[in-house]
Amino acid sequence: MPELPEVETIRRGLEGLIVGRKITAAVSDTPKSFPNAAENVEAFLVGAAITGVRRRAKVLLIDLSTNYSLVIHLKMTGQLVYVDASARFGAGHPNESLIHSLPDRSTRVTFGLAPSATLYFNDQRKFGWVRLMPTAEVPSLPFMLKVGPEPLEAAFTPDVFMARFSRRPRAKVKAALLDQTVIAGVGNIYADESLWLAQIHPQRLVGSLSKDELSSLYSAVREVMNLSIEKGGSTDKNYVAADGRAGTYLQHANVFRKEGTPCPRCGAPIIKTKVAGRGTHVCTVCQSEPK
DNA sequence: CACTTGACCTGTCCGC
DNA sequence: TGCGGACAGGTCAAGT
CATH class of the missing domain: 3.20.190.10 (MutM-like, N-terminal)
Incomplete structure (x- = not known):
């Protein structure tokens, strides 16, 4: 978490x-x-x-x-x-x-x-x-x-992001996001949220992503992480800050733990599935499935 | 080699 | 009500 x-x-x-x-x-x-x-x-x-x-x-x-x-x-x-x-x-x-x-x-x-x-x-x-x-x-x-680069630092440019991803062309994009040697700090919650924001299905292979899609994903990862820091992180069950306070990011989440609720972008129901061995939340309309 | 799955733990929730 | 089993998700080791 x-x-x-x-x-x-x-x-x-x-x-x-x-x-x-x-x-x-x-x-x-x-x-x-x-x-x-x-x-x-x-x-x-x-x-x-x-x-x-x-x-x-x-x-x-x-x-x-x-x-x-x-x-x-x-x-x-x-x-x-x-x-x-x-x-x-x-x-x-x-x-x-x-x-x-x-x-x-x-x-x-x-x-x-x-x-x-x-x-x-x-x-x-x-x-x-x-x-x-x-x-x-x-x-x-x-x-x-x-471990890979820090996604919120100034040195982490779109070019760096694309270069890191190009290391794993055959991996599912969600698996690559979760791989700490590609980028540091992304876990299951922010992987799902970033992919929804960038409108990319988590099963897509990295090598199949267009430059525009990679660029959207780059922006999405940073936007989601920055918003979460602003909200003090995500408290699902165990997480608390150093002063014992819970984080409120999940109130702003669009897909994570939202299965059955309407996609905020298109209204189709969010579904929960499994990708790369992890619980995964997607809008199958906004994030079209590969092949 | 590149990628995926299982193990590590404990607590909770679901179905029977 | 009790009980077994699935599930949660970060990372490394083991498997394909």
Whole structure:
């Protein structure tokens, strides 16, 4: 669920909440979620100050004064929720019930932050992970070496987009969109929304797309991602921002989870199918099927 | 090689 | 009501 807009929303929230703070403790009962040597945690994490929060693709990077970083992937159900002790009292918090129930049974790692705050890494399905490593080694991670360009950066021009796609001419366009080595950050929600906006059927093979269609898809991906960041991301079930707040993008979605409802463009019913092994939402009138 | 499918997990929902 | 099974979706490994 956390795709680029969700991770970016979390990053922005965390930046304002944790940069400059000192980590006082890091506790985990789930080695799979936090597979770091205890001695490294003691030496390079506990006592370190947080110097910055970055994002690359769907990966979050929390940089530390020890020149180590926490590398975090939320995968499907991961959350990073910041709770200040003062939020435990009084009303008015954007997600009162969540804040008051933490830690809960999905809490995998608990970070103490001076003077009186806690950062919870929650992950119901344990697909996500937190790793502590030297900041200088992050770019050498296999994922970082292979991942494609950031779609919202200025350097990501239509020409770059087309060059990346031309690497996979025989793939279904949805599979290519989801491939992180082609473009960074697109997941299932924004793949479906972008393809609907560009009026391209997800089964179409990349090699069959015209230059105009690729150009439309380029614009659609950026438009959809930008709108979602503006709305604080998509909250379906698990996703919340760093302050516990839900995102509202799905209220603006045109096809995702809209099966049976009329296409906002032509009125035909949206259908749900499976493409590239994933649940896929299309308007079969606006997005004509291949062959 | 290029592309597709299955595994990793847990919780929820649907049908019987 | 209980229970089995399908499903959710990000990424890597294994399969075609």
